Amino acid sequence: MSTLLSLRDVWVEYGDRIIIEKLDLDIQAGAFVSIIGPSGAGKSSFLRLILGQEAPTRGTILLDGAPLIPECGPDRGxxxxxxSVFPHLSALRNTILGMECAQAPLTGRLFGAARRAAKDEAAAMLTAVGLGDSMHLFPAQMSGGMQQRLAIAQALVKRPRILLLDEPFGALDPGIRADMHALIRGLWRDYSLTIIMVTHDIREAFTLGTRVLALDKRRHDPHAPHRFGATAVYDLPMRDRAENSLGSEEVLPLTE
Ligand SMILES: Nc1ncnc2c1ncn2[C@@H]1O[C@H](COP(=O)(O)OP(=O)(O)O)[C@@H](O)[C@H]1O
Ligand SMILES: [Mg+2]
Structure with a gap:
């Protein structure tokens, strides 16, 4: 397993508020990292760092050993x-758009043969997420679960190596969530993805992750809540769980 992402002494500060402090982390290619932590801990900020939407105030982030380039590159979905989907576009056009952003970042449009190829790829990706029969529906005509399948197709059609998920199943019913877990596991394996998923659901974190990271403050100052930031307070490797080769029937000991 090779190191895909390396964070060294990473800090995120907004003005005089410290959100993330001294985060040191290596993420292996093929890992499925679950991130848990209290609301406001900086989990979404962390994902924005990896996405390149935000630069750390201090510290370095390396992707494949090179400084991470802050752009909406095809590496990350x-x-x-x-x-996250556009309400005025069909599932198919939403998915094609995902590709256009990656392949034609300046014009946002593809033409001719490139557009036809994009359409075929988008259709294949919609089929892979279980929306093969729903390509011409608009988001308002789809259930919450279908919309999240569409959002996943839109992200994956760029063929990213890293998929970032920010509480992707949090708004779904428990029954639907189980279907989504099976879907995301299959996609993780089939596309050899590295996944970083923020979740509020501890069971979900442990069920899906090859590694569970808890982001929280190590120190609290009751008089100055933003004096200290969050860092990785727990980092638990899930034993017996190889990267990208999770058995679908695997049962984990969970205490609830
Ligand atoms: N662009 C921003 N400017 C100022 N403060 C921000 C900004 N983005 C997030 N924050 C603050 O950073 C903290 C962490 O936010 P966030 O990363 O969204 O937490 P989480 O996803 O763990 O709930 C919050 O207190 C939030 O208000
Ligand atoms: Mg958040």
């Missing part, structure tokens, strides 16, 4: 809890 992202899915949020909701509203």
């Amino acid at each position: 992202v899915v949020f809890q909701r509203y």
Whole structure:
């Protein structure tokens, strides 16, 4: 296993508020990293760092040993809890758009043969996420679970190596969530993805992750809540769980 992402002494500060402090982390290619932590701990900020939407105030982030370039590059795809798809576009056009952003970042459009190829790829990706029969539906015609499948297709059609998920299943019913878990596991394996998923659901974190990271403050100053930032307070490797080769029937000992 090779190191895909390396964070060294990474800090995120907004004005005089310290959000993340001294984060040192290596993430291996093929890992499925679950991130948990209290609300406001800086989990979404952490994902924005990896996405390159935000630069650390201090410290370095390396992707394959080279400084991470802050751009919407094809290396990284992202899915949020909701509203990451465009309501005025069909599932197919939403997915094609995911590709256009990566392949034609200046014009945002593809033409001719490139557009036809993009359409075929988008259709294949929609089929892979279980929306093969729903390509012409608009988001408003789809259930919450279908919309998240679409958001995943939109992110994956760029063929990113890293998929970032920010509480992607948090708004879904428990039954639907189980289906989504099976889907994301399959995609992780089939596309050899490295996944970093923020979740509020501890069981979900342990069920899916090859590694569970807890982001929280190590120190609190009750008089100055933003004097200290969050860092990785727990970093738990899930034993017997190889990268990208998770058995689907695997049962984990969980105490609840
Ligand atoms: N662009 C920003 N400017 C100022 N403060 C921010 C900004 N983004 C996030 N924050 C603050 O940083 C803290 C961490 O936010 P966030 O990363 O969204 O936490 P989480 O996802 O763990 O709930 C919060 O206190 C939030 O208000
Ligand atoms: Mg968040």
